Amino acid sequence: MKQTLQKAWLNRGWLACLLWPLAQVYGLLVHLRRILYRHGFLRSERSGVPVIVVGNVIAGGAGKTPLVIALVKHLQAQQLAVGVISRGYGRSSPDCVEVTSSSRVEEAGDEPALIQRATAAPVFVANKRTEALCALLAAHPSTAVVVCDDGLQHYALQRDIEIAVFDDRGIGNGWLLPAGPLREAWPARKHQGIDLVLHTGRQPAFEGFTSSRHLSNEAYAVDGKRVALASLRGRPLTAMAGIANPQAFFDMLKNSGLTLEATLALPDHHAFKGSDLAGLDGRTVLCTEKDAVKLFRLPEAARLDLWAVPLEFSPEPAFFAGFDALLASRLSSPLPSKHGHQIA
Known part of the structure; x- marks a missing residue:
């Protein structure tokens, strides 16, 4: 056990090793919970469709x-x-x-x-x-x-x-x-x-x-208007994303030949507010579809040239x-x- 922890300390980081006992307790609780469901001590419900x-x-x-x-x-x-x-x-x-x-x-x-x-x-x-x-x-x-x-x-x-x-x-x-x-x-x-x-x-x-997974060849605006992504090349752009990995979105935009003047990375499921768009008036802003369902509804978004770029998966x-x-x-x-x- 001592050698295992020493090796883990080197390979997985000191913080993870400090938290290792808690992880063991968590693992036991997860295993116990599965057993309780499997044997009917906790109720598990089935539907009539797959x-x-x-x-x-x-x-x-x-x-x-x-x-x-x-x-x-x-x-x-x-x-x-x-x-x-x-x-x-x-x-x-x-x-x-x-x-x-x-x-x-x-x-x-x-x-x-x-x-x-x-x-x-x-x-x-x-x-x-x-x-x-x-x-x-x-x-x-x-x-x-x-x-x-x-x-x-x-x-x-x-x-x-x-x-x-x-x-x-x-x-x-x-x-x-x-x-x-x-x-x-x-x-x-x-x-x-x-x-x-x-x-x-x-x-x-x-x-x-x-x-x-790659970006669509087109982006769309709140009114449904579409524009070819390639037509935005050479223009100064701002990109924002409130997803699990914002950098992946930014990288895909750059790989599409777009020039990102600024990027705004936010936490996953970010609750966008008008203040998030402060200072962006008149700029061309690109966002993910997931963020667009929130951004398009903000009154402040009307002051931007805002486009959602779909992900083709x-x-x-x-x-x-x-x-x-x-x-x-x-x-x-x-x-x-x-x-x-x-x-x-």
Whole structure:
């Protein structure tokens, strides 16, 4: 044990080693919680339709929302009625609500609002995802498949397919919170229900499917007007992003041949205010789609030349082939519930 800690001290940092005992306690609690759900001491609910959970075992954003959007569009292309549920991280309301094009982002959450805008699928948010699922199926009884945005650790909701998403961080130092970035142990969690692993970064750290991500050739304004990204080359631009990795967005803009005069990196799910735009009057400002659902609604944004640049994200074909095979077996077998869409 002493040699292990000494080696870790050198390889993983002194702070992580100081937090290592807390990580061990956290790991025991995570394991105990799984056992309690597995043996029915904690209630876990199942729906009458296949539920697909897209999440991650590493803290922070890893590309879940782009994958949810890609999956929903993939299912829609197969003429399947698909709905989405989410906790709606960062929203101000605890209520269960349906996200529509007129929903306030503060009540819906930025990512659910983006998913609804990008797919037009029914989207419901609630603090308890089982509550969002009940509301979704009650309002849209023809729903054939449900995609849950995040929720790998939300064991109160039973699922048919689990997809774990990783970015270029991989599993970091490999330790659990707070000594490392992991919510659950890896690769142990892989053998406890994970069906598919998808890497959203450029340098996968271990085995799994890959994906490509690049900026769209066009940007759009609040009124729907579009402009070719290439037409902005040579102009002084300001870029802002309130996402998990703002620098990745800035780098993609630079790789597209754009000149960034200034950048503003903000925390993920940042609640934009008019003061964030101070000093930008008249400037051409580029933002992500996720940030645009909040920025476009600010009165101060009218004083900017503000453009949202979409991210085009696509898992490799083999990922969709594996996903389709898994879903087909769920769709062709008898549904778990004999009472339509009721949850029991």
